[in-house]
Amino acid sequence: MTEVTAFPPTRRRRIAALILLTIVLHVLAIHWGKDYFNAANTDERATSSVSVTLHPLELPRQPVSLPMAAAPRSPKKPAKPRPPAPPVSPPSDAVTAVTTVDATSVTASAPVPEPAQTPAATAEPVAPKEDSPAPVQGTQYQVDPPPSAELEYDVLAFSDNLTWHGTSMLDWKTAGNRYTIDGEVYTRLFAKIAFLNFTSSGEIGAFGVEPELYTEKKRNRAATNTHFNRERNVVSFSASTTTYPRAGGEQDRASLIWQLAAIGRGDSTKFVPGAVIDMFVAGVRDGEVWRMQVVGQEQIRLITGAAQVWHVVRQPRPGSYEQRLDIWLEPGRQWYPARLRFTETNGDYLELSLSGLKTP
Structure with missing residues (x-):
């Protein structure tokens, strides 16, 4: 005979309450998560959520002009001594008096000087020195990096047919001739979920913002390092064997934004519609020249106002x-980035709009 064991009434009530509580929590989670992840009506949500309209631009036609450091001032050369002034001719009456006495003696004792030749008549073309350096092609920028600040952004993204909202923190610090950038993009469900972390550090020198190390960590991926080696003058990557010569003025994906802000503060005349600011930008595996086109001035709406x-x-x-x-x-506001938008070729995007700003 088999013995059947039944749960006591008190325990059965506890189990039923636990199941009911679990169901309620799942319903609340689904309802609350609609604002963050909603696979239904994705096309409609993506269209209505986009806060800016992007238009294709014609690619720049002018030649690439990478940044160059300002040339050091050459010391002033000492002034050449001036040649002595020619003797003053005597008055006409004195010459007449002398010649009436003895014209032969005058000619012998005071020969008439030949007219001086002009420099244009005697100058010969000067050949350039063989050891003189060839002119360097590039653009010099006057830079003035913004003061330190902590910036907070509201994040709107559309990826894998999902629209989600989140937060981004961007910490820009300068101390003397050093800078650091710390950034994070994340969202919160039951816990904080970080999608992207990145850091950039280096000097503020003759080229402006000059990175030395860029680190990027995406969710579920290993961190990567991009090195801007000053001793070997080479740009290298931990995620690939590709290398590039380091000539100065190279940027990473984080420092690029602050270099543009530094140029705007240092020489706002570089920001005119149609202008192009060229930079070599290194990513996580390779790099290339980025041609930053100045579209023009616009007015945008932020949480803090226009x-x-x-x-x-x-x-x-x-x-x-x-x-x-x-x-x-x-x-x-010191040329701080008020909005950033990264758009993929398939239409996915990540948009950051400034929602908070703290300065020391």
């Missing part, structure tokens, strides 16, 4: 799988 900004765009070449980068810099 903002007058300069819109700068990096548009990839046709057929490239590289993302488009739009940057809106706000001169009224």
